[in-house]
Amino acid sequence: xxxxxxxxxxxxxxxxxxxxxxxxxxxxxxxxxxxxxxxxxxxxxxxxxxxxxxxxxxxxxxxxxxxxxxxxxxxxxxxxxxxxxxxxxxxxxxxxxxxxxxxxxxxxxxxxxxxxxxxxxxxxxxxxxxxxxxxxxxxxxxxxxxxxxxxxxxxxxxxxxxxxxxxxxxxxxxxxxxxxxxxxxxxxxxxxxxxxxxxxxxxxxxxxxxxxxxxxxxxx
Amino acid sequence: xxxxxxxxxxxxxxxxxxxxxxxxxxxxxxxxxxxxxxxxxxxxxxxxxxxxxxxxxxxxxxxxxxxxxxxxxxxxxxxxxxxxxxxxxxxxxxxxxxxxxxxxxxxxxxxxxxxxxxxxxxxxxxxxxxxxxxxxxxxxxxxxxxxxxxxxxxxxxxxxxxxxxxxxxxxxxxxxxxxxxxxxxxxxxxxxxxxxxxxxxxxxxxxxxxxxxxxxx
Numbered sequence: 001x002x003x004x005x006x007x008x009x010x011x012x013x014x015x016x017x018x019x020x021x022x023x024x025x026x027x028x029x030x031x032x033x034x035x036x037x038x039x040x041x042x043x044x045x046x047x048x049x050x051x052x053x054x055x056x057x058x059x060x061x062x063x064x065x066x067x068x069x070x071x072x073x074x075x076x077x078x079x080x081x082x083x084x085x086x087x088x089x090x091x092x093x094x095x096x097x098x099x100x101x102x103x104x105x106x107x108x109x110x111x112x113x114x115x116x117x118x119x120x121x122x123x124x125x126x127x128x129x130x131x132x133x134x135x136x137x138x139x140x141x142x143x144x145x146x147x148x149x150x151x152x153x154x155x156x157x158x159x160x161x162x163x164x165x166x167x168x169x170x171x172x173x174x175x176x177x178x179x180x181x182x183x184x185x186x187x188x189x190x191x192x193x194x195x196x197x198x199x200x201x202x203x204x205x206x207x208x209x210x211x212x213x214x215x216x217x218x219x220x
Numbered sequence: 221x222x223x224x225x226x227x228x229x230x231x232x233x234x235x236x237x238x239x240x241x242x243x244x245x246x247x248x249x250x251x252x253x254x255x256x257x258x259x260x261x262x263x264x265x266x267x268x269x270x271x272x273x274x275x276x277x278x279x280x281x282x283x284x285x286x287x288x289x290x291x292x293x294x295x296x297x298x299x300x301x302x303x304x305x306x307x308x309x310x311x312x313x314x315x316x317x318x319x320x321x322x323x324x325x326x327x328x329x330x331x332x333x334x335x336x337x338x339x340x341x342x343x344x345x346x347x348x349x350x351x352x353x354x355x356x357x358x359x360x361x362x363x364x365x366x367x368x369x370x371x372x373x374x375x376x377x378x379x380x381x382x383x384x385x386x387x388x389x390x391x392x393x394x395x396x397x398x399x400x401x402x403x404x405x406x407x408x409x410x411x412x413x414x415x416x417x418x419x420x421x422x423x424x425x426x427x428x429x430x431x432x433x434x435x436x437x
Contacts, residue, residue: 076405
């Protein structure tokens with residue numbers, strides 16, 4: 001049996017859910033990373049160790065395992081929870097670690113003299129952070145940041161296994177009904193490709209725009 | 221304490237077997253992906269403009285789609301043509317296809333990092349192109365690629381968990397089965413996570429050792 005036009009519509013709808021999941025977790029993940037990155041530079045050793053531990057554990061375990069862990073653990077303590085909520089929590093935890101590493105790299109890329117310079121100007125610590133560090137980090141880290149955003153879209157497919165209805169789940173459903181494997185997966189691949197490619201293009205645009213304003217940071 | 225020993229007694233063997241599957245699939249897939257990535261890289265480099273475009277398209281498509289798609293494509297798609305592979309093989313091949321694309325890009329990056337001046341130097345020394353590649357370019361390219369390859373190996377190891385979606389009993393599947401069978405909330409997943417972390421840590425140490433032993437001083 002072939003997939004129908006209706007299935008095509010179902011797939012595009014599922015793709016929009018994938019995109020929403022990815023965007024929500026990118027937003028929350030960025031917020032989490034902004035809380036995590038300062039830990040890596042904290043004057044207390046314990047904070048630095050905690051940061052390293054968090055990043056190592058989250059980056060060292062498969063997203064699927066994290067998803068199962070969170071889904072089952074939340075379900076055990078909270079009763080039935082929405083797989084969508086669990087999915088966003090998992091992706092947030094995962095992306096938080098990746099983004100934090102990206103931002104940490106950006107801070108490390110700031111040339112040493114710049115720190116001394118801003119200190120010798122007598123800028124308060126918070127102003128250094130706001131006026132010197134943040135804009136530089138934003139500019140340094142744009143390409144790797146968007147790379148992680150592409151990973152977010154791809155990682156959202158894993159949530160299909162904890163019963164989140166998104167593009168991969170919908171594809172599998174339609175495949176099991178119609179056996180039209182190649183066409184369904186072709187459409188799914190095209191939709192994923194478009195989403196990832198759009199993020200990539202958007203990033204290049206932003207980069208060009210920053211460069212036009214004289215913010216041509218060197219690529220990491 | 222006793223309960224842990226009882227637990228180890230009951231499920232230790234199951235975990236070890238599952239970990240062995242994970243490791244075997246990861247190692248074999250990575251070796252095959254290295255070969256496939258090298259083939260793609262050489263095609264892109266030497267086989268003309270159309271090969272270059274073809275390889276680029278292949279790499280872009282596989283880099284911008286999730287691994288689950290090739291896994292499902294092979295597992296659900298190949299039987300339609302009468303190709304009935306075991307699930308582990310289907311998943312392994314899918315991992316090779318995707319990681320080959322990444323590894324091709326890694327080799328390309330390593331190749332691009334080499335100074336063009338060396339080419340002129342080799343020409344003036346009268347080295348044949350093949351000798352130049354084998355003796356000068358290749359070793360440097362490989363050394364440049366080691367950290368990224370180590371990183372890719374970690375990603376591949378983690379992606380083997382997706383084979384649980386097509387019934388392969390590796391670490392993730394095993395821990396899921398045990399969770400459902402024993403009615404515990406999540407403890408089996410923590411055990412699986414410990415296994416993954418140990419493997420990832422070992423890979424990172426191995427990569428660092430490899431890089432340190434060949435780096436120029």
